[in-house]
Amino acid sequence: MEGFLFFAFLVFVVITLRAMLRLCSEWERKVVLRLGRFAGVRGPGIFILIPYLETTPATVDMRTVTSNVTAEQTLTRDNVPVNVDTVIYWRVVDPKLAVLEVSDYTAAVLGVSQTALRDIIGRSDLSQVLSDRAGLDAQMTKTLDEQTEPWGVKVLSVQMRDIKIPDMLQDAMSRVAQADREGEARMVLGQSELTIAQRFADAGKIYDANPMALHLRGMNMLYEVMKSGGTSTVIVPSNAVQSMSFGGVSGLTALAKEAERSVGEHQ
Structure with a gap:
């Protein structure tokens, strides 16, 4: 009989010790209630729980949680x-x-997140939703952090991963963007033509003030044409020849001979 009582007592002690000793992982915390009232938070590691008086109704994961929230067919x-x-x-x-x-x-965080997402989209234009994701992310992070603070939750960041718009609207926006790019290209081309015209006008003023420079330029162009060897006959307007002095004509003859010599060497 005494042996049975001792064995029963030993079993009772083992069960009690197992009920008293609890283990909590590094990333976990256990909320302890004593007779139904909050008694503290335990963990991490081993902690003692008073049997029959204290309970742990919940284990809280302290690690960062990633949640996906989707807002479908939400009007901007x-x-x-x-x-x-x-x-x-x-x-x-x-x-x-x-x-x-x-x-x-967890469900509360997801619920307020979806509500906040719809609210922010509804207060923003489509252009803002597409171009200012960082601003909307920061605004939503601040809003959610304020709403979840009474629950002991900290919202670290919000990132809009994907934004889909109707196909017809996407095609229209693509055409508008293409038209804008073509308009910008035309503006650049027009500006380039204006710059070139201004350069030609400046060159004309210089040649008008210095006819000899114009003659030298013409002789250089003739030399380049004859040097290329693409044709054996070069037609020079009579007024251009008449405007040249004897030295200019002599120079033109010399240029022709030099061009023939250069072409012969290349051949």
Whole structure:
């Protein structure tokens, strides 16, 4: 009989010790209730729990959580339906609030995230949604952080990963962008032509003030033409020859001979 009692007592001690000693991982925290009231947060490592008086109703993961939130067919401020896929990075910073203030903090975070995403899209134009993702991400991060703070949750960042617009609108925007690029190209071409015309006008003024420079330029052009060897006959306007002095004509003859010699050497 005594042996049986001792064995029963030993079993009771083992069960009690197992009930008292609890283990918590490095990234976990356990909320402890004593007779139904909050008694503290335990972890990480081994901690003691008073059997039958204390319970651990929830284990909170303190690591960063990644959640996907999607807003489908949400109207922008200019009434354009868009589908937005967003990634939210958040973590629990106060296990007590996360367990005592909300029944399911994960579902609560996802719920307010989707509401905030739709609200921000509804207050923004399509152009802003497409071009200012960083600004909208920062605005949504601030809004969610303020809303989840009473639950012991910290929203680290929000990133809009994908934005889809209707195909017809996408084609129209593509045509508008192409028209804008063509307009810019025409403006650049027109500016280039204006610059070239101005350079020609400046050159004309210089040649008008110095006829000899014009003659030298003409002789150089003739030399280049004859040097190329592409033709054996070069037609020079009579007024150009008449405007040249004897020295100019002699120079032209010399240029022709030099060109013939250069062509002969290349051949």
